[in-house]
Amino acid sequence: MITCYILQRHKKSSLCLSPYLDTERVANYAEDEQVVLKSSGMLTKNQRDEVSYSLYAAIDFSVDRWIQNKQYVPRLLVCAVVFTVAYFFFSLVIRDPIPMLDELVISSALTIFCWTFLSKRDTRSSVAQRRRYELKLRASEREEVIEEGLFSLEQYLDEIGQLDPLQVCNSLCLVEPEAVKPDFASQLGENLVEIRAMLVQDLTLHDKQLLHSAHRIVELRAHQKPDEKLAAKLFHLSAQDQIDLALLSCTVALLQQ
Template sequence: MKNSSRRLIFLLADGRNLPFIIHPFSEGSRIGSIPDDAAIEGRYGSDPEVEAMALVRNTLYGEVDREVREWMAEHRFIPRFLLSLGVFFVVFFMLSFAIRDMIPLVDELLVASAAAVTTYLVMDRKGQLSKPALERKILLKKKVDRINFSQSVHLVKLERIFQQISGAGESGAAIPEDLFGQLRRDLAADEAEQGAVDELRILQQQLGDMLKPRKKKRIDKAIERSVRNRADGHSNSAVSPAIYSSRDEQLYALIRLLRSDLPLSDSVQSP
């Protein structure tokens, strides 16, 4: 599998010239789960601002922090749970039997529960600052720092179309057919090379993973219906990606339209 040993991160600018980051790191594909010999590569369209690259780094650093937090929660859950449970029973026993007073039972339960929760949170905080957690953060952030970005000429053209759609400010904005047609011809010519075609497939999958399944299915059906109508001679039946409200929906719909009559396989990189 050509793409099984690499992961791609995409950086595009929308119609307001704000950076739009699309990366594969989610529940099914964490940074730490990627083999050390696998390449993580970056692709961008127009030359990004320094602030945009800093945003990419901070976004991926945030993914690392979340991944380490979940990793520690998973590996230290049982000790923290048992210690918190022990604190609950000790506090409850002291309030119920060791200290004779008029505190109602419900208050004793509340105080014991609060002590147990506090213990759990304190232990969780200490776990995040422990040596294993800090070492894992350092290793994963070094992996992020090694990511190299390069420009893709096809993404430059795709970005120009995306900017006109996402910056139009109206749902009826039409796709610039001259740019769209030229990009489609370029991609068809690139089929033998597979480079840009693979990037487009990966970008479509990652955008699809960002969408809610129902929203993704709704867009797929709309694009398929539009393509069938166009094939039947209804020239004004094309769906404009500008009708969608978010950048990920607009870009996903644009790529689905772009791929609709290209001989591209649906196989994409596996997590």
């Protein structure tokens, strides 16, 4: 069963988490695998459309990566042949005052072009299109399940989002006491592990800076060492809208569970 989650946020786009970003999961997909979407309450049509768009984008990304990984060796061999043939052809046909240099540049350019062309062709192949269609069809037929425990996590995100950014940064870096205590672990139950894994995977692909900051905060909290410089840096990033402090706080709380 494929389990997805949607976290609804106040004045922010909903956060859709799914295992579709996992290439291995896409590679080992079963046609009869059921898809379940868990939310804290009933979803509106716009929210359902938002979830569909997010799931389809994740499927496109994973299928492209899967088929490219699958065709990596054949593509590498073809490009090696192209480079070798081009190099010897231009070495024998074209005589120039600087030997090797022109041949290497032209051969490398042709190889890069060949690699790009084959990569795009692979993503448009019948195998990739079929896998993409099957996954999107299942995602569109998903079953919606209300998981009331998710409300506590959404509430935590909203409460952090309403606080003063400087207070949040100081709280995260132990300069000040905890702004809002994360007490959603018990209510999430077994869903916590899945949500944490999917969130980390999503941030690894889409927001490495936030994930790196979260790991740094978890480390300093483990040693109980306040870090005013890190708090100042996070506040600066927040002022420039380069980091989501509420999501950062949530990520730290989940990593510490």
